[in-house]
Amino acid sequence: MNKKLITLLLSVLMVLFLAACGSNDDSSADTDDSNGTEGKTDETTDSDLLPYEQWKELDPEEIEGDLVVITHRTDIVDSVYQDYKAEFEAMYPNVTVEFEALADYGGEIMPRINTEDFGDVQYLPIQVPIQDIPNFFEPFGPIEEMNNRYLGVEERAVNGTVYGIPIALTYTGVIYNKAVFEEAGVEELPTTQEEFLAALQLVKDNTDAIPLYTNYADAWPLAQWEGAVTSTAGSEDYYNVDILDDPRPFDAGDPHYEHYKLMYEVAKRGLIEADPLTTDWESSKVMMNNGEIATMVLGSWALEQIQDAGPNGDDIAIMAFPSDAERTLFSMGADMNISVSKFSDNKDAAFAWVDYFIHKSGYSVEQAGGISASVDVPRPDALAEAEEAGAEFVMLTPSPEDKLGLLDEIDKESEVGLWLEDEKQILIEAAIGNRDMSFDDVMNRWNDAWEEAYNKIVE
């Protein structure tokens, strides 16, 4: 709380200072013009004031406009989001909020980006090459400043400027059913890959439950595995830094190789569902709650959903991804970054919404099952428990300045799709014998594609 006050004070001082210097004669001095949308285009270039806080000097009454907020939550846009809208409009009586919910955010925003008509508030699409972000989005402030207040903002920062704030930070682990483990005779939580496979085998031998449910048919849950690669690597430096030095990052011994080896082994040993092609995500939550599934690899956001899917919520918990590394790591990954369009006519209202959404809405904990990006918001209990048990929650080290966005670029060019499900499906198909490929064949396929893209881009 007091942090915010200090910030406010600082910015007020800043304004006074600047006004006194007269170095900036048409931006912040303008704030009394009742239409807070004019003359606000270039103040970010020569002012040290954080752009996204300009509106805080205005009276809530003075902030006005019809705000279009784009969200990916088709499921709660007519319920939870309506409460947000009511709360926000009560604070800013002259703002009207309208939502547009996109089921496939990445796919639907792309054609719109090029038309300058993509809402006032939206997310930074992961498909936008990082260096092109400034062409479409409004800057929030310099990274040094923003880093003190928010987690995970460095990931998509460009040239030291931040363009979005993560709506939540979540971590990936193995969600498991305690009762099933007990029935199977798993005494201690498995911490290494070997122990994990042994535990699953016990589940298979001693219970009717499915040891590990992949959700292959819905496919996107397979991409969740990628969030735990850092646990396998045992270092927060691997993902955005070390991997960039290796043109073939899928060789035996490399974190990705060891990580997906587990996926392959689980499938090969028949420790997954009988017919992967007819899985159903919605049913899987109920099945897990009822003790028909022992484990699923998912983000922390799913924990609450599975606990609520039936009467046995107390049996469901999350553990760290089994890893042979020394440290037990949960890597905090940024969810989507909320952003403001460069072409918005209501930037004050838009930034006010961003501020409300991050600090006051409670979205990150209640709806995303993670933690808030704001350093002021206390962490949920689940994390404290895990930390006591010796787990570390770490933020990934960002890529060095000269290699920003490189990982993304190689990933797209090679079509390996680290965060996509296609290649993981192929891996499972190979493991269950539907494809004539060994694990090493799949890894080499990734390696070859990666290397070719790497050499093309890193020249």
Add this chain to the structure above:
Amino acid sequence: MFGLSRLSYETQKKIIIVSFLVVPLGLLALFAYLPVLNMIWYSFTDWNGYSAKEFLGFENYKTIFTDPEYFRVFKVSLYYFFATFIQLAIALYFATILSFKVKFKNFFKGVLFFPYLLNGVAIGFMFLFFFRPDGTLDTVLTAIGLEGLITQWLGNPNVINYSLAGVSVWRYMGFNFIIFLGAISSISGEIYEAAEMDGANRWQQFRYIIFPSIRIIISLNLILAISGALSAFEIPYIMTGGANGSATFVIQTVNTAFKYGKIGLGSAMAVLLLIIVVIVSSIQKKFFGEGE
């Protein structure tokens, strides 16, 4: 009307031709051909959908032709291609039967057309239910004592495309059926009566009356069905997302363009698909004639 009748028919004809065609052709140019031209332009660039475009010449086409992976998926189209003929045959058969005297005619027409009324997402979900182990299909097969046939309808890589093509037939058969029905009903009843007098049986009536009169429609249905088979997308996309060897060329194109941000390469693939579809359709037209 507008004093048109005072003009000579020759002048009227010109006015009608121009005024009746200007809007349809305008729409056609704007929403079909302009996007295609755009797409062709993209196919010569490295555009990712966001950044500035760079002209590459035939680079994208080279990429496609030097990698057989891109063409392997056309094998999957063959399943849909053969399913198409089965679909048209079934549709024509039912349309013919139901053009004559049958009890509960309207009930049967309604039921056969019904699947076409459903939306694709609902269908995808229904058939996931249908093909699941111990799902609807297995339940039915067990009930009639054919449990020996049971396999993983989607999990078995040798069966998956038959299953999906089957869903496609189930979904679109009603569409062909209704079009055939409409066409057959436009044949004047007197012709049948005359034929009956001459003692023509049903098969002969079909062969010499129905078939020739609905040639145009059959030809159209064929072209649509074949191009549909080549660009099969919705059913496999909704049901399996192209997993387990069920990816079609369009799924691959969409993934390339939107998942991996290679609009340029994806456009080149789409251009190639369009060329292939046009070639196949013209061959089909040559063989089948235009009913002229």
Add this chain to the structure above:
Amino acid sequence: MMKLKRTLTSVGKYGSLLLGAFVAIIPIVAVFFASFKTGTEYTTTGPLTPPSDWTNFDNYMRAFVDGNMLTGFKNTVIILIISVIGTTIIGSMVAFVLHRFKFKGSQYILGAFLLATLIPAVTTQVATFQIVHTLGLFNTIWAAVILYLGTDIIAVYIFLQFMDSISVSLDESAMLDGASYFTIYRKIILPLLKPAVVTVFIIKGVNIYNDFYTPFLYMPKSSLQVISTALFKFQGPFGAQWEVITAGVMIAIIPTLIAFIFLQKYIYNGLTSGSVK
């Protein structure tokens, strides 16, 4: 002998019809059952197990209210009516011109329509989007309407097929009375095309009614949602409540079914009074 053969034929005929009907209906029965089940019941019972409580309309209520289906119906009806009428007018105009007049280039026009149909729409969406946006139609119902009108070979073909059965002598006798070509189109051809219009209505109507791609991309505003996008409300990146979706599907089917039953007789009546009964 003759009698036996006839019996066999009719057994074959009805057998095939019943089989066809069974195949068509069985997957839908599963949806119908599911729409009355509770969430737990849905995941724990088989697809062909009837629901325990046939009066459980909770899913229907939820689908209708939470899915905001009333708005969906309103927008769908508006788009449907405008598009279908437009398609009929445009399609019949093209068919009239192509069928009754021979002129330079006429053979290419049909080809142009056909070629347009062969373009897989998914692949050209980026370019199409820019055009719709340039015209200022993005996020209005006109975006959907104009795209549905844009290219419709099916209507043109159906009308062409029907024009074959409308004798040119009708035109000629009207011309003797001094009717203009426009009057011939308006007063003779259009009314006679009625069965074809109904077929086009149904085919086109179903297409528009079930299409979710266009509304999704071009009308994302909540107030512009249509029936097919309403169904998606329950299916996002966070899972799908299938029992509610099935109820939504059933709600969405009902109007189509009513319209279909209501229009059936038009489709099946032949053109002439001595139609095949």
